[in-house]
Amino acid sequence: MKYLFLFTIGPVQSFIAQARKTKDLFAGSMILSELIGDALKETQSVFKEVGSAQFIFPAFDGTDTKEALPNRFLVEVDLREEVDLRTYGNRIEQFVRTSWAKMGDEALERNVKGRLSDDFHTRFNDQMNGHLEVYWIFQPIGDDGYAEAYKAVERNLGSVKNLRPFVQISQAGFPENHRKCSVSGTRDAVFFREKDKPAFAYEDAAKIEEKSGYELNIGEGLSAPVFTKRFFKEKAKFHSTAEIAVEPWKEKVKKCKEGSRLLESFSIQTGSSKDGQLYFIDNWSEAYLKKHELKSLAIAKEKTKEILKSLYGSFGKPAPYYALVSFDGDKMGEWLNGISKGVKEDQLMSYHQKLSALFSKFAGYAKEYVDQGRGKTVYAGGDDFLGFLHVNTLLETMEHLRVEFNSMVADPIKSDYGIGGKDRLSFSVGIIIAHYKMPLNSVVQQAKEVEKVAKKKGGRDAFAIRVIKHSGEINEMYAKWEFDPDSKSCKAIARMNYIIHSLKEKRFSNKYISSITQTFQEVFGREGYSFDKSNSELGEAKKWLPMELGRLVRRSKQVGTSESQIEEMVHCIQETFTQSKKVNADSFSIFNYIYGLHAMDFISRYV
Amino acid sequence: MKIFIEPFDTLFFKDGKPFSMGEDNWADGHFPPMPSVFYGALRSAYFSQNPNQLHLANEEGDPTQDLVISRIHVARNDKRRVVGYIPCPMDVVKEKNNNSNQDQYHILEVGNSDSSQISSSPIPTQLRSSAPERVEYDKSSWFNLGNWNKYATGEIRESSLKNTSKFLIHEPKIGIGRSRYTGSSEEGQLYRVGMKRMCKNYGFVVEFSGLDSLQSNGILKLGAEGKGASYHEIDKPFDIPNTPRKTEPKKVKMIFTTPAVFSQGWLPKGVDLKSLEGVWNGFKLKVTHVCVGAFVSIGGFNMKAGKGMKVGPKPMYRAIPAGSVFYVEPEDFDGFIEAFHDRCISEFGLSREGFGHILLQVV
Secondary structure, three states, X not given: OEEEEXXXXXXOHHHHHOOOOHHHHHHHHHHHHHHHHHHHHHHHHHHHOOEEEEEEEOOOOOOOOOOOOOOEEEEEEEEOOOOOHHHHHHHHHHHHHHHHHHHHHHHHHHHOOOOOOHHHHHHHHHHHHOOOEEEEEEEEOOOOHHHHHHHHHHHHHHHHOOEOOOOXXXXXXXXXXXXXXXXXXXXXXXXXXXXXXXXXXXXXXXXXXXXXXXXXXXXXXXOHHHHHHHOOOOOOOOOOHHHHHHHHHHHXXXXXXXXXXXXXHHHHHHOOOOOHHHHOHHHOOHHHHHHOOOHHHHHHHHHHHHHHHHHHHHHOOOOOEEEEEEEEEOOHHHHHHOHHHXXXXXXXXXXXXXXXXXXXXXXXHHHHHHHOOOEEEEEEEOOEEEEEEOHHHHHHHHHHHHHHHHHHHHHHHHHHOOOOOOOOOOEEEEEEEEEOOOXXXXXXXXXXXXXXXXXXXXXXXXXXXXXXXXOOOEEEEEEEOOEEOOOOEEHHHHHHHHHHHHHHOOOEOOHHHHHHHHHHHHHHOOOOOEEEOOOHHHHHHHHHHHHHHHHHHXXXXXXXXXXXXXXXXXXXXXXXHHHHHHHOOOEEEHHHHHHHHHHHHHHHOOO | OEEEEEXXXXXXXXXXXXXXXXXXXXXXXXXXXXXHHXXXXXXXXXXXXXXXXXXXXXXXXXXXXOOEEEEEXXXXXXXXXXXXXXXXXXXXXXXXXXXXXXXXXXXXXXXXXXXXXXXXXXXXXXXXXXXXXXXXXXXXXXXXXXXXXXXXXXXXXXXXXXXXXHOEEEEEEEEOOEOOOOOOEOOOOOEEEEEEEEOOOEEEEEEEEOOOOOOOEEEEEEOHHHEEEEEEEOOOOEOOOOOOOOOOOOOEEEEEOOXXXXXXXXXXXXXXXXXXEEEEOOEEEEEEEEEEOOOEEEOOEEOOOEOOEOOEEOOOEEEEOOOOEEEXXXXXXXXXXXXXXXXXXXXXXXXXXXOOEEEEEEO
C-alpha cells in the first residue's frame, strides 16, 4: 500500500521574525532547517522497517545538505505490510520535538554556569514544549494515482491546519506574571544580563555572564525559545546590520593603499570589538561606549575619530543603509498542480522531483552568489530566499538572480515536460532598504509585506521596493521585471540603473523629481490619485503627461550632458511611466511612479 | 449601558515586550485592543468622575467590582444607525490566486469523517473548502454585522467585509527623551511608537452592566499613553444578530468575536481532549469541528495592589483568537442557545472583562 506523507513544522514567520539581532534571524532559520533535516532522516529510518520512503519535496538523498531545507516535506511511503500509521507519524513528530528540546538543553549547558533550580528547569522545559507546532498527514494513493492523492494531501493538510492546537501557559503550575521576554513579549524572561535582576523579573531567572560580542544587551531578558535561538551553536555567527551596511565602503577603502593603512590603524584602536557601528563617527560618544560596554575604547576616542575623519575625507562616509530581500516563486500552487500546465498525470511525481531538484540547485547557487561579497544569505531553500544585500549592488544582484532563475529552473522544467506557450515560472521580490539602527524584527516583517505588494499590486513576476529613511519617511514602489529571455536581462532594472547612475554622475539635477511631484500634486491633488478604466481623465493625461515629463527632465540637465544622454534619460523616464500604467491595467496609482523616482534618487546616493 | 467610544486622537495598544527609554526604542502596537483595555478604561473613567472613591479601587467595597462587559465591537457611527464589525469568522476564506479584481469568498463546510485519512489533528473531521482554488483566511478583514443573515445562508461577498486599512491608519510617532535639567534631547533616547488612527466616525461599541452611575457621556483614556476618547450612550439603532431559531437543528456554530481563554488551551475545561465530549458551562455536548487560528497572548499590568494581587505584570494567558469557530452538538439545544448566544464565555474569570463573546448560528 502506498501513501503520501506530508509533514510541516512551525511557527515559521513569527519564529524567524522575532529577531533583535541578525544572529537571531539566522539561527531561527537554521533551527527550522535542522529540525526538518532531522525529521527527514527519521522518516527514512522508521519506514525502512516496514517498507521504503521516497522523497519528493525537498530533494533529499539522506545526507546533510548545503542548502537550507523548507519547513515542510512530502514523501511517498511504500509499505510491505499494514501498520498503524498514526504511531509512525507520532514517532517522527516526537523525534522532532526531542531534537528541539535538545537544542535548548545544549544552549543552557554551554552558556549558564552554576546549578539552576528545579523550578527553573521545569519552567524552561514548559516554555520549550509549548513552542513548536507540528502538523502531518498520511494520504492513501488509491486507484486514481499520485496526481489525485497529491491534490488531496495538500487540501487536507490545509484543513488540518484550520485548527492550531495549543496548551495553556503554565501547564507546570507556574503563572507567568513576571517581566516578559524582550524579543517575543509573550513569555516570561527566564534569562537576564544585568548586575541586579531587573524589576518584576522571575526570581529564579538565570544570569548570563558577560561574553565577548555581548550576546545579551544590558536590560535584555529572554524566554527559553529565544535564548535557544540566540545561543544556538557557535557556528551561527552572522554579521550585524551595521557591518552589512558598511561592507561595500570597507571594500572600496581596502582597494587603496593609504585607505588600507588607515583601516588597519582603526582596527588596532577598536581591538577585539567587531562592532560595525563604530565605523560611524556619531557612535563615538561616551554614552554609546558605556551602553555597549566599550569603555576601554574611550581612551583613544579622539585619535580613532581622527582616523575616521581622514577616511571620510578620502572615501566619503559609509552608507548606513542595507537591503533585506525576500522572494519566492509565483503561483506555486498552479505550478505544483502541473496538470493544468500540460504535465501528464503519470509524470507528475517525477515532475515534482525534478522541480524540487531544480529549486534546490538554484537555492544553492543564489546563496553562493550573494555570499560572494554582495551580502549575506539568511535562508535559501526551495523557492524561498531571505537575505541581506548591499545597496550599491542591489539591483544588479537581483537582476542576475532573476535571469539565472529562468535559466536554471523555468527553462529546464518547460523543456523537460513540454510545457508550451509563454507560461513560465517566475518569482517576485520584496525589498526593504532600511537604516542599520531600525529594529530588525520590523524590517523582517515588512520584507514579507512588500513581497506581497509585488505579487498583489505588481501582478507577480515583479519586484517592490520600500525605502524606510531614518527620518521615518517611506517611499514604496512596485514594477514588473520586464524580463526578456532573449537578451537575458530585465528592462525595468536597466532603466532604473540608467536613471540612478545619471543622478549619481550628476548629469541631471534631482530637482526634476521634485518638479514632477509638484506638477502631479497640483494637477491631481495632494491626497494621491488613482486612475481607473472608467476615468476619462486618464485618456487626456496619457497625451500630455509623457510630454511634460520629457520637458522637466530636459530642463534639469547639467553642463556637459550630451544630447544622446538627454534623449536616453527622457526615454527611461517616459517608458517607466508607460510601464507603470501597465502593471495594473485596471487601476494604477500615479504615486507608485513618483515614489519610484524618489526611491531611485535615494539609491543613487549609495551606489 | 451601551456606549460608543470615539477616539480624539491616535491610539496605542502595546504588546508584552518591555519598552523602557534608552533600552528599547521601537514599540509596535496591535489592533484591536484586548477587552481588558476597555474594562480598565471604564473603571478609570468611573474613578475620574468619582475621585473621592479612588481609595476603594481593588479593595473591599470597590464600586467597580460588579462591572461586567457583555459586548465589544469596532463600529461606525452613521447618521441613522451604528454599524458593528466583528473580526471575520475563520471559516470565511478567500481564493488565494484569484486574478480578478474582486476577491472570491467561500465558507468552509462540514466534512464527513474520512477513516483513510490519518493526521496529527486532534479532531477526526475537519472543515473543508469546496473552492477549486487554494484558499486562505484574511485576518485583516472585518465582517459587517448588518450582513449576519447573509453569512448564515452562506452568501459572502466582498461588500460584507471591510479591510482594516479602510478605517485604520498607521501613524508612527517618533519621540525624544529630554534632559530633566536642561530640556535638551538626551542621546540614545529616540523612540518610535506604532500609533493607530481610526478614521472619522469609527470607534468602538461597548455594552456593560454593573457601573450604572457612570455618566451617560464623557471622556475616558484608552490604551497606552493615556490617549483621550469621548463616549456617549447610543441612542440610535444598532443591529445585533437575533437569537437563532430552532429548525430541526443538528449542530450549532459558535463564532467568537473576542478572544477566549480556556484552561486546556484551545478547548474549554470539561470537554475531553480525546473524545471531544463533555460539559461546557453546564451543558452536555460534543465538539465536532473547529477552526482556531494561532493563539494570541493576553497579559496586562496591575497598577495597584489589592485583594490577592500585587503591583506588576498580570499572569499571561494564551487565548483562541477572535474569529474562531466551533461546531457543537448540544443535548439541550434550547438551553444552550439561551446560555451562549450573545454572551461572554471564558475561564479564569475573564468573561466579565468581555473575553469570549459568542454569537451562534444553527446549521
